[in-house]
Amino acid sequence: MxxxxxxxxxxxxxxxxxxxxxxxxxxxxxxxxxxxxxxxxEARSLREDEDAAAQVPAAQLPAAQLPAAQEPIGPEPAPQRSATAPATAAEPARETTAG
Structure with missing residues (x-):
């Protein structure tokens, strides 16, 4: 140009x-x-913050600044129960009626 x-x-x-x-x-x-x-x-301040953060070892960072562990997104899968396992007191047996 x-x-x-x-x-x-x-x-x-x-x-x-x-x-x-x-x-x-x-x-x-x-x-x-x-x-x-x-x-x-502001650009200078951001650059200085990044440089300062790069010099601090991870052991000295507060827990809020440590990288978060990757967790699966979405609802937790329901525990699988085999068809032959007996129902517990918390889960009464379901009776099925053929119609």
Missing amino acids: TMPGGWQLVLVLGVLVLLFGSNKLPEVARSLGRSARVLKA
Whole structure:
């Protein structure tokens, strides 16, 4: 991609003046500058946090920050009972009637 030439920059500035007016342009530029500074500071903070976390051994991490064990997703399967196993007191035998 090529850099814009002089006449292209003049055209862009002219469109910006028409859209925002000459009074609003400094305010818009200041706002963009603040946003860029905040974004840069947050990116730096994230990078420092990642570097600090990489230097801490896993034994010193609190349990909440340790990787969670993979557990199956979904309901637990019902325990299988053989057809010949007797019913327990908690599970009364079901009587089936042929109709």
